[in-house]
Amino acid sequence: MADRVKLQIDGKTVEAPAGALLINVARQAGIDIPAFCYYDGLALQAACRMCLVEVEKAPKLLAACTLPVTDGMVVRTETAQVREARKAMLEFLLTNHPLDCPVCDKGGECELQDAVFRYGAGESRFTEEKLHVPEAQWSPVVYYDAPRCILCYRCVRICDEGLGVRALGVVNRGATTEIAPNRGDHLECDECGMCIDICPVGALTSGIYRYKTRPWEMKHVGTICTHCGDGCKTTLGVYGGQIIRGNNRDRSGINDEFLCIKGRYAFDFVHHPDRLRTPLVRRNGQLVETSWAEALDLVARKFSEVKARGRKFGVIGSNRTTNEENYVLQTFVRQGLGTNNLDHHRTGDVVSLVAALAGRQGALAASADLYQRKAALIVAADLAQQHPLLAFLLRANWRHHQARVYVVTPGPVREDSYAVRSVRAPSGEELAAVESLRDALAAEPELVILFGDSVKGERVRRLVEFGDSLGISVQYVCLLDYSNSRGAADMGVLPDLLPGYAPVEASGAPPGLTLPEMLDAPDLDVLWVIGANPLARRALTSKEAFVVVQDLFLTETAARADVILPAASAYEKTGTVTNTCGEVQRLRKAVEIPGTKSDLEIFGLLARRMGLPFGPWRPEEVWEEIRANVSGYNVPSALLAAGGAFPTFPASGLHSVRPKPELIRSAGDTLFTSGTLGRYCKTLSSVREAPGTLYRS
Amino acid sequence: MAVKTGDVLDSVAAIAKGLSVTLRELLSPTVTEDYPDAPPKFQERYRGLHVLRRDEQGMEKCVACFLCAAACPSHCIYIEAAENTAENRISGGERYAKVYNIDYNRCIFCGYCVEACPTDAITHGHGFELASYNTAALVYRKEQLLEPPKALTQAAD
Numbered sequence: 045m046a047d048r049v050k051l052q053i054d055g056k057t058v059e060a061p062a063g064a065l066l067i068n069v070a071r072q073a074g075i076d077i078p079a080f081c082y083y084d085g086l087a088l089q090a091a092c093r094m095c096l097v098e099v100e101k102a103p104k105l106l107a108a109c110t111l112p113v114t115d116g117m118v119v120r121t122e123t124a125q126v127r128e129a130r131k132a133m134l135e136f137l138l139t140n141h142p143l144d145c146p147v148c149d150k151g152g153e154c155e156l157q158d159a160v161f162r163y164g165a166g167e168s169r170f171t172e173e174k175l176h177v178p179e180a181q182w183s184p185v186v187y188y189d190a191p192r193c194i195l196c197y198r199c200v201r202i203c204d205e206g207l208g209v210r211a212l213g214v215v216n217r218g219a220t221t222e223i224a225p226n227r228g229d230h231l232e233c234d235e236c237g238m239c240i241d242i243c244p245v246g247a248l249t250s251g252i253y254r255y256k257t258r259p260w261e262m263k264h265v266g267t268i269c270t271h272c273g274d275g276c277k278t279t280l281g282v283y284g285g286q287i288i289r290g291n292n293r294d295r296s297g298i299n300d301e302f303l304c305i306k307g308r309y310a311f312d313f314v315h316h317p318d319r320l321r322t323p324l325v326r327r328n329g330q331l332v333e334t335s336w337a338e339a340l341d342l343v344a345r346k347f348s349e350v351k352a353r354g355r356k357f358g359v360i361g362s363n364r365t366t367n368e369e370n371y372v373l374q375t376f377v378r379q380g381l382g383t384n385n386l387d388h389h390r391t392g393d394v395v396s397l398v399a400a401l402a403g404r405q406g407a408l409a410a411s412a413d414l415y416q417r418k419a420a421l422i423v424a425a426d427l428a429q430q431h432p433l434l435a436f437l438l439r440a441n442w443r444h445h446q447a448r449v450y451v452v453t454p455g456p457v458r459e460d461s462y463a464v465r466s467v468r469a470p471s472g473e474e475l476a477a478v479e480s481l482r483d484a485l486a487a488e489p490e491l492v493i494l495f496g497d498s499v500k501g502e503r504v505r506r507l508v509e510f511g512d513s514l515g516i517s518v519q520y521v522c523l524l525d526y527s528n529s530r531g532a533a534d535m536g537v538l539p540d541l542l543p544g545y546a547p548v549e550a551s552g553a554p555p556g557l558t559l560p561e562m563l564d565a566p567d568l569d570v571l572w573v574i575g576a577n578p579l580a581r582r583a584l585t586s587k588e589a590f591v592v593v594q595d596l597f598l599t600e601t602a603a604r605a606d607v608i609l610p611a612a613s614a615y616e617k618t619g620t621v622t623n624t625c626g627e628v629q630r631l632r633k634a635v636e637i638p639g640t641k642s643d644l645e646i647f648g649l650l651a652r653r654m655g656l657p658f659g660p661w662r663p664e665e666v667w668e669e670i671r672a673n674v675s676g677y678n679v680p681s682a683l684l685a686a687g688g689a690f691p692t693f694p695a696s697g698l699h700s701v702r703p704k705p706e707l708i709r710s711a712g713d714t715l716f717t718s719g720t721l722g723r724y725c726k727t728l729s730s731v732r733e734a735p736g737t738l739y740r741s
Numbered sequence: 742m743a744v745k746t747g748d749v750l751d752s753v754a755a756i757a758k759g760l761s762v763t764l765r766e767l768l769s770p771t772v773t774e775d776y777p778d779a780p781p782k783f784q785e786r787y788r789g790l791h792v793l794r795r796d797e798q799g800m801e802k803c804v805a806c807f808l809c810a811a812a813c814p815s816h817c818i819y820i821e822a823a824e825n826t827a828e829n830r831i832s833g834g835e836r837y838a839k840v841y842n843i844d845y846n847r848c849i850f851c852g853y854c855v856e857a858c859p860t861d862a863i864t865h866g867h868g869f870e871l872a873s874y875n876t877a878a879l880v881y882r883k884e885q886l887l888e889p890p891k892a893l894t895q896a897a898d
Contacts (some may be wrong), residue, residue, distance in 0.1 A: 144803050144834065144835075145806075145859075146806030146808065146859045146860065147804045147806065147834040147835050147836050151806065179835075188765070255805070255822050255823065255835065255836040256822060256826040257807065257822060258807040258811075260807075260811060261807055261810070261811075284821070374796065667864060
């Protein structure tokens with residue numbers, strides 16, 4: 045059988061790989077065949093009969109979604125017979141589908157509505173009463189309206205196959221068939237909302253977006269989710285200055301159609317009533333509201349004074365601010381304040397990985413590699429909980445390409461269900477278990493190793509040595525939490541490393557204090573915290589320290605502050621972030637919260653007040669500076685501006701590292717928590733599964 | 742120059758023809774309206790100030806589908822939707838318009854909103870006295886546009 049076949053669709057000669065499905069081949073050739081049940085990447089259903097086409101020499105119409113193309117096939121998709129069949133199918137689907145489009149949340153972006161508009165009859169011949177079933181609420185985020193359902197089973201399949209959650213099933217027969225949660229009347233699942241997005245009609249609707257507006261009324265802003273480190277693209281629907289919806293219906297970005305509960309629903313922190321909107325300063329022990337000018341003057345005066353006296357600064361950066369902000373922060377601290385006492389909460393040992401790889405190109409896996417490589421090894425991470433996108437991609441790889449997955453974790457994880465081998469090893473002792481898989485791994489043609497926070501310091505080097513000794517192509521992913529942990533490390537928000545992992549000794553200065561060292565230093569004069577909450581876990585030793593906090597909320601750290609500057613969140617600014625796989629992507633500003641300023645703007649205002657020779661900064665200019673100066677970041681700006689993701693690989697001369705394993709600690713977030721920010725996402729805590737536990741699959 | 746008899750006759754005929762129109766109009770009923778001393782008369786389909794209608798149960802017909810706002814060429818309709826609850830049922834559908842504003846600074850009375858409405862909720866009434874010294878007063882709220890509940894009007898009759 046030939047590898048490629050030639051066929052004719054609507055008079056157009058098309059070449060396609062043998063065995064490809066006709067519906068896909070036609071769509072790639074720009075010929076749209078309508079279908080409800082067919083969904084790229086899911087098992088075939090052939091339930092809706094909308095994709096019937098005329099094939100020469102076939103006695104009757106054939107379903108394009110299950111028909112592999114063959115050589116010499118002649119297909120017609122727009123004949124009178126085909127149109128009549130579509131019209132009849134739509135009439136059949138509409139026998140029970142209510143015509144409540146003006147009320148339905150799907151109205152305007154409904155596949156059934158579009159199909160009826162194109163192929164349907166102008167009038168209905170159906171005079172009997174339609175079946176009525178009351179709407180059901182399955183969870184705070186999922187509603188099901190049975191009469192609207194056209195039984196395409198996309199939701200059941202995405203839940204079973206795509207996520208491996210199996211929360212949905214089908215009950216009853218014939219006209220009374222319904223989709224139902226396997227728990228009877230409620231969902232116990234990931235609450236990801238994939239079933240809602242994938243539903244071609246308004247049968248499954250979102251509890252968050254419910255009856256708020258219509259799709260064409262919103263401004264759709266494609267940006268990057270600010271929660272975990274996977275860097276999913278989420279399209280925020282903005283109406284009246286409020287974010288009211290998140291989805292990825294256009295299947296753009298590295299995540300294709302996937303989003304978890306955080307990307308889809310956890311944008312509500314933006315409009316949380318506790319959001320700080322005015323600068324606060326401490327007067328007589330109390331935090332009182334003040335103006336931006338007064339607060340900035342106070343901070344600038346204090347910084348200049350402490351700098352002039354040559355006293356001790358401690359600066360803690362964020363895992364959620366943009367690359368531009370992190371880059372400017374380290375410039376500000378190193379050149380403006382003259383110190384290297386700069387650190388952030390390190391959620392994984394990417395520094396040791398970069399050192400161990402010593403500039404070897406192609407050794408870091410991009411997210412697409414998780415879908416393409418033949419084998420993967422997960423070490424010390426509950427991937428489905430901590431990195432939902434990577435888990436989804438890996439599972440899709442297993443479904444589509446029979447990828448072989450190995451698991452070494454301290455407890456049961458969802459990946460066990462399809463893994464070739466699962467080994468339990470207590471935290472910190474995973475490497476021995478990895479060693480026991482040596483023969484199996486060495487027999488694989490290629491491998492991606494994903495490792496969590498307990499593989500750190502010396503162990504990272506040993507893991508890379510193990511990978512090298514297998515004699516196959518091995519790529520690595522150092523799993524990091526939060527949207528820009530990788531960016532914070534890449535941009536040199538570290539006491540001993542400059543942007544691109546260049547050692548600070550190169551600049552002639554000694555390394556600065558690490559995060560715990562700053563908090564423990566009895567003589568610390570200024571603690572400046574940008575978008576972090578270190579005092580939630582560790583007390584500040586220096587009682588005299590002047591604490592400046594830039595944050596969204598009054599966190600434990602902010603409560604100790606002398607000045608609080610209300611900052612803008614990732615959904616309120618532009619810039620770039622780098623995900624755990626090292627792919628850099630662009631943020632787009634969705635809304636503006638009056639009273640707040642982006643961290644970049646705050647740095648600029650402080651620099652001016654302190655009379656420093658730099659700033660103000662614009663994100664686009666800083667990005668060009670990063671491209672020019674940071675190793676691995678010279679990626680095409682145009683591609684990024686168009687919403688693309690580009691892998692970065694820092695390849696500067698870092699070959700040795702002072703391992704600091706005691707600093708590495710994952711946030712341990714589940715699907716339903718997101719660090720300090722997660723506390724302000726009401727949707728996350730509203731579902732019954734919250735807060736969830738790791739290693740309990 | 743001598744006056745020609747024919748010209749004189751032509752002039753008399755023209756004056757008579759003209760005056761006949763005057764006399765005929767003098768005797769026919771008047772079409773001039775006495776506004777503002779008397780209320781003006783309207784064609785049935787006159788497009789005046791909008792009225793938001795209620796159904797037989799007195800519920801609002803509007804389900805906040807936003808189609809009027811989408812059809813509006815001057816973008817003068819602003820809607821905020823909300824969900825009906827068992828305790829607070831406003832419209833016949835699942836959703837109702839919590840806020841429904843028409844900005845008469847911008848409205849051009851084209852009637853597209855009325856045509857677009859799938860529930861016949863928005864109609865043109867005959868109100869036209871919209872002039873105001875204050876443009877802010879020209880943004881009409883739902884309460885100003887909504888027809889009064891039937892029960893109330895019947896009680897008043």
